[in-house]
Amino acid sequence: AQSVTQPDIHITVSEGASLELRCNYSYGATPYLFWYVQSPGQGLQLLLKYFSGDTLVQGIKGFEAEFKRSQSSFNLRKPSVHWSDAAEYFCAVSPSSNYQLIWGAGTKLIIKP
Amino acid sequence: EAGVTQFPSHSVIEKGQTVTLRCDPISGHDNLYWYRRVMGKEIKFLLHFVKESKQDESGMPNNRFLAERTGGTYSTLKVQPAELEDSGVYFCASSSSRGGYTFGSGTRLTVV
Numbered sequence: 001a002q003s004v005t006q007p008d009i010h011i012t013v014s015e016g017a018s019l020e021l022r023c024n025y026s027y028g029a030t031p032y033l034f035w036y037v038q039s040p041g042q043g044l045q046l047l048l049k050y051f052s053g054d055t056l057v058q059g060i061k062g063f064e065a066e067f068k069r070s071q072s073s074f075n076l077r078k079p080s081v082h083w084s085d086a087a088e089y090f091c092a093v094s095p096s097s098n099y100q101l102i103w104g105a106g107t108k109l110i111i112k113p
Numbered sequence: 114e115a116g117v118t119q120f121p122s123h124s125v126i127e128k129g130q131t132v133t134l135r136c137d138p139i140s141g142h143d144n145l146y147w148y149r150r151v152m153g154k155e156i157k158f159l160l161h162f163v164k165e166s167k168q169d170e171s172g173m174p175n176n177r178f179l180a181e182r183t184g185g186t187y188s189t190l191k192v193q194p195a196e197l198e199d200s201g202v203y204f205c206a207s208s209s210s211r212g213g214y215t216f217g218s219g220t221r222l223t224v225v
Contacts, residue, residue: 004155036216043117043218044204090156097212098144100158100169 006104014112021076023091031093033074039087086111119217131193134220138207151201195224
């Protein structure tokens with residue numbers, strides 16, 4: 001069965017430090033891959049997506065993610081976090097662009113001042 | 114362009130009552146999706162409309178949930194009668210034929 005694993009429920013990072021959020025998926029083929037963020041009181045906002053091509057994807061707010069087929073991973077990174085990055089981050093996969101998304105459980109990012 | 118609008122943003126109802134959630138997609142988006150996140154769990158797919166037709170409703174939990182999309186515009190999701198386990202955040206998303214989901218802010222439903 002298709003699944004997405006985000007192994008870290010919470011991550012605490014100091015402001016200005018680097019960040020990596022992990023995402024692994026189980027899927028028969030290379031799916032469409034997404035990272036979304038939900039800030040407190042807000043909806044789900046797309047950070048970036050990977051469909052094909054360059055495996056290093058740039059997104060909004062200074063985030064990037066790297067698709068590694070051999071590891072079935074799509075980890076999200078940011079070189080220097082800001083207090084405003086405190087939010088919950090979700091990894092999701094889909095077999096195509098207009099199909100249901102399968103979601104990870106989410107990772108809550110806490111920023112230490 | 115206006116985004117995906119959901120209302121109400123919050124709803125508190127008693128067990129056994131009926132609640133109707135509404136989603137207004139981005140104009141021209143044929144695809145409309147409903148998702149739900151129950152407390153502490155993953156976001157789960159409920160159903161997918163293409164225009165006014167239900168493309169996939171495999172995620173609907175039971176027959177207490179009824180979704181409609183009259184005229185292929187806005188959609189409603191009715192829960193009747195509501196149970197405690199229906200509490201959660203209900204998200205709506207829309208996309209055009211080229212793909213790319215846009216999500217609404219969600220409706221937080223609390224059944225007491």
